[in-house]
Amino acid sequence: MSFTAPGSPPPPQPPAGPQPYPQAGPAPYRGPHQAPYPGGPVYAAPVPHDVLRSPKGLATALTWLLGASAAVHLFSAGAGAYEQSWLRGFSGDTHFDDLELGLSPALTVLAGLLQLLTVLPTVVVFIIWFHRVRTNGGVFRPDAFTLGKGWAIGGWFIPVAHFVLPYQVARQTWRASTQLGPDGSDRPAPAALLTSWWVVWVLSTIVGRVFGRIYADADTVDELLAAGRLGIASDLATAVAGVLAVLFVRRLTAMQNTMAAEGPYARA
Numbered sequence: 001m002s003f004t005a006p007g008s009p010p011p012p013q014p015p016a017g018p019q020p021y022p023q024a025g026p027a028p029y030r031g032p033h034q035a036p037y038p039g040g041p042v043y044a045a046p047v048p049h050d051v052l053r054s055p056k057g058l059a060t061a062l063t064w065l066l067g068a069s070a071a072v073h074l075f076s077a078g079a080g081a082y083e084q085s086w087l088r089g090f091s092g093d094t095h096f097d098d099l100e101l102g103l104s105p106a107l108t109v110l111a112g113l114l115q116l117l118t119v120l121p122t123v124v125v126f127i128i129w130f131h132r133v134r135t136n137g138g139v140f141r142p143d144a145f146t147l148g149k150g151w152a153i154g155g156w157f158i159p160v161a162h163f164v165l166p167y168q169v170a171r172q173t174w175r176a177s178t179q180l181g182p183d184g185s186d187r188p189a190p191a192a193l194l195t196s197w198w199v200v201w202v203l204s205t206i207v208g209r210v211f212g213r214i215y216a217d218a219d220t221v222d223e224l225l226a227a228g229r230l231g232i233a234s235d236l237a238t239a240v241a242g243v244l245a246v247l248f249v250r251r252l253t254a255m256q257n258t259m260a261a262e263g264p265y266a267r268a
Contacts, residue, residue, distance in 0.1 A: 050135050050149075052260050058129040059253040063246050065122040070242030072118050076111035077235035080228050083108060092222040127153055129249065134169055136256050137176035140264065144176035163205075167198045177255040179266040187266070193251060197244035204237035 086104040134152035138145060147155075147169055155165030171191060178189040211230035218224045 050139050055132045055253050059249050061125050062249050066242045066246045069118040069122050070239040072114045073235040073239040077232050079107035079111045080232040084228050087221050090221045094221045134173050137173040141176040145172045180264050197248045201241040204241050208234035
């Protein structure tokens, strides 16, 4: 039982649910506790908790970067189609070194340079955004995760496992960013958009790697034509994956903004 002096206001109640994103400035610093009296014990500093940070700015940058990347891959697919028609003008057993230089090789080189210029910044910004939404998800619903937030970064760099781990992080973040029902019941979190993006991205990545190996070993026109068809398929799939990624990024960002603004319970 607690006692309150007559006429004194009731003690403030802690707010329920996640709080809105901080408007500016870093999270408050929580330094070590000082000794309560001279000679008293000094307690260890508490472990700082994660705070909500809006992913909206990163999502906007990603929208432009992913859109530019998709456009570059469409250009690359067009350059590949032009290369196919150009190569058909030579005999199938013509060696690569005997081909005459022309517009097609120049377009292929240009497409490769544009891909290098767009892929790196897109990957960097995407991983930063991905880690931020995972951190926010841990604030919303820590119990929704079986993988720590560090996997939002590290999962992308483990061979073979990078086809699975980031998807698990994304799926758990999606669930954590879905509001509960007005009565507190757990609502389903359909993730068809997330799954569609992931499947197309995995397929485009695998086809792209196969294309790279075959193209590097190709010596004749017939071999170049076969590799080129894989390259076109990879570029088109990557462009589709880029569009789906934009939709996924914007949807998950909107879900987290709603969660931060309205709390964990959906309005009736």
